[in-house]
Amino acid sequence: MAIGTSRIQVGVIGAGFIGPAHVESMRRLGFVDVVALAAGSQESAERKAAEMSIPKAYGSYLDLIRDPDVEVVDVASPNIHHYPAVKAALQAGKHVMCEKPLAMTSKESAELVALAGQTGLVSAVTFNMRFYPLLQQARAMIAHGDLGTIYSVHGGYWQDWLLFDTDYNWRVEAAQGGRLRVVGDLGSHWLDLAQFLTGATVTSVLAELFTFLPVRQKPEGSVEAFASVDLPRTPVAVDTEDAATVMLRLGDIRGTMQVSQMSAGRKNRPLIEVNGSSASLSWDGDRPNELWIGRRDRPNELLIKDPSLMYEEAAAIARYPPGHDEGFADTHAAIQRAFFEYIRARGSGSGAAPNFPTFVDGHRENVIADCILESAQGRRWIDVPPA
Known part of the structure; x- marks a missing residue:
């Protein structure tokens, strides 16, 4: 489909938490x-469309x-619909x-990669965290050799919106969101970011998964992400993880990732640190416009976005x-801008x-997730095949 420099008309699938965020970011372009x-x-579609003035x-x-x-x-729908809708x-x-x-x-993701390649159509996955300006700066510093040889990358991603047994969302159910909940929801962002920053790919994993609440109280009705509701409830067994710890090898680089949706007080906190032979850097999602730069032989620095x-x-x-x-909404506008400008450039x-x-x-993250699950089940290191 050739669009060129004309206006681009978009249809959005999904009207929960993230769909409207996508709509807002696209309108900024x-x-x-x-x-x-x-x-x-x-x-539901008519009500949400009216709220957002979508015709x-x-x-x-x-x-x-x-x-x-x-x-x-x-x-931007629940996970179970991604493959059939994209296809x-x-x-x-x-x-x-x-x-x-x-x-x-x-x-499924391998099939979608092949289909996108056969059609020549533009495809993207919303790993928006790449588009925080200071994470782009971190990537540039590593690429320019400012950190020297990279030794390690570590950090995690923490939220608390599923801390209580009365907290519920379709993601809790493997049939709706996939066998890996926290790794798929939060870990996929962090793993993509670790590879984006370092330029290395995950080659092996050793994982442990934790389900702290084996039974949750499911409300009798749908619940959007991060929403609190007062509805009649039914106890249900949980078949996805609440948290995970993963050791990583990215070639010669070593890493660790910890992710959780049961960390009280952490509303939405990604954190990543990269250590090299000359310097380190650290970025905290609670302070996204600051980048810490660590030195051995001179004072540390705190770069404020400029x-x-x-x-x-x-x-x-x-x-x-x-x-x-610049924050969450700006990263979505930035990734949308890159995507749609690429379409306009044919x-x-x-x-x-x-x-x-x-x-x-996106497919690489699915392959890594498969290996994380296999590692947790077998309690051993698993090599990640090329994706």
Whole structure:
């Protein structure tokens, strides 16, 4: 599908927490129109579409995909719908951005990578954390050799919205979200970021998974992410993990990752540190506009986001001058901008490589997740095959 420099019309599948966030980020671009929304029912779709002033509402994502006005499909639905929705969109000749995980299994994600390649359509997975300006700076510093030889990468991702047994969401159920909940939801972001920053890929894993609440109280009705509700409840057995600890090998680099959705007080905190032979750096999602730089032979530094002090490739991601913070919403606008500008430049036909995570990156995370599950079940190191 050739779009060129015209306005781009998008249909969004999913009206929960993240779908509206995608709508807001696309509207900031100035050349993207959200023309359709699909949700779990016609009533829900119409209500949400009216709230966001989206002209068309569909109770079926297949109807949205068939809409001739929709040129690009944004998949922000529960995980179980990712694979069939993405496949249908590609087969209909539409470019696709999909929330992570790309699919429920690596077999499904491999099929989607192959299909995207065969069609020549532009594909992306929403690993938006790459687009914090100071994480772009961290990547540039590592690439320019400022840290020397990289020895280790470590950190984690913590939330508390599933701390109580009355906290519930479709992600708790493996049938809806996949066998790995916290690793798939939070760990996939962190693992993508660790590989993005270091330029290395995960080659082996040793994992332990924890389910602290084997029984949760499921409400009789749907619950959006991070929402609290007062509904009648039924106790159900939990078949996904609440937390995980993973040791990593990225070639010669060693790493550790800890992820949890039961860390009281941590609302949404990713943290990553990279240690090298000359310097270290650390970024904390609770303070996303600061980058700590550690030295052995001179004072440590705290770089506050300032495009004039950053490498050119990192400064290009920042949209605001010094003193004006950029956060979660800005990262979504940045990844959407990269994706849609690539479409306008006619994708791979432009001769340029994508500057955003593609289905290849999404598939790699599915493969790593498979190995993490196998490692936890077998209590041993598992080598990660090339993806």
